[in-house]
Amino acid sequence: MKISKISTQKKNKQRYNVFVDYNGREEFAFGVHEDLLIRFNLRKGLELTDKQVREIKQQDAIYQYYTLSINYLSYRMRAKSEIAEYLKGKEATPEAIETVIHKLEEEKLVDDLQFSKAYVRTKMNTSTKGPNKIKQELILKKIPEAYVEEAMSEYSSEIEVEKVIKMLKKKFASSSRKKSFQQQLMQAKQSLIQKGFTQGAIEIASQEVDLSPDEDDEMDAVRYQGEKIWTKHARKHEGFQLKQKVMASLYQKGFKVDLINQYLDEKEED
Template structure:
């Protein structure tokens, strides 16, 4: 029966050992596997025992890799499983690794989901739909995701949506109030907020009259440079249509044209 003739520590990995059988290198194992099977010089090994040892070593290597992966940040079970697949760990071994990680409290989808939602609320401007979609992508089941999302109250959603809405209004301050509102609303919806939350957030955040006139004059001056060489009647018509398409009111447009013509 084959016999272990030498056990030596690897130079670069002191937690791994090279095993020689009958004078030749046979395989390497993790320190935990070495201890689990009580491997020592003189131990006799059957083919079946060698295969079992190597299977256990695959699990151990995968477990170590997964723990290192989890040390960076919390992960869902699906994220860890996908990581093990990329490491080409067999499914049976991967499932055992997940089981061990659960028992060691390294994996808990409920805790992960709660922490993930809390982090998204505190550090991003994402709305509930977007966060919930990301939870689904990470393999979190509907019930766990729903429970985790309870911490994102409607009041908190409105507060964050309002800040996002106001930020977008400032971004598009050179546009008409109509376009500012439209673009800001689109951004809030795109970020994952419901239309009802968006409407409440936008209720008192519309641009004031002074901002509207400033935006109108900015657009009017651009149009004026484009059409100033036209005949007066054609100039006025083109100015009106250009500014109307930008979302400005006709009466305000007339005032802007008059102001330009006075200059």
């Protein structure tokens, strides 16, 4: 087939429409970027084989996927797996994805190790996530294990303990006075574990923070919880059995026996 005309596309002046003479009729053959127009020396009157056309189309698709990837990277660093998923969503073939990523790596635009280190630093400084959570996120992004381990060194144990201390202080400064101190502490530790902090860091931080219950607050909490439990069990029990039910429930909620007895004594007086 012979190129009969090359025209600039209206919406993108860097792309061209290539027309060929097909059985005496001029037909659109393909679109191409100007870089490929120059590389393949495309011009009016040039004879093209079907194989050459397939090659040009393939290279143009890769070029477009590469351009999309550059734009995708302009917002923030990306892992290779993120680029691959993005291009897959654009219907790129596995071969095209591999070619584009290889080119991006050669140009130092994609680097899973540097991405991982930056990711750890960002999450460490801007979120309440612990190292275990961040590590899991890197694994889900298909970062090689060696890179994950090296990147996680950015999140030192000292930094982790410091973050846990701040979070514990904040938690107990605004904590509810309707639960026992022990229950609040247990829930705080469980929350920290769910956020990805290590058990060791939590224990060290717990020892460094002055976490001691206020007796008046504890007594108020006993009364609050006790009334709810008393009302619940009073429908079925009374006397000694009722007191035993209330005592057992309050003990399970983390209250000390002497405070529970004080509350029960108050109830008897009432």
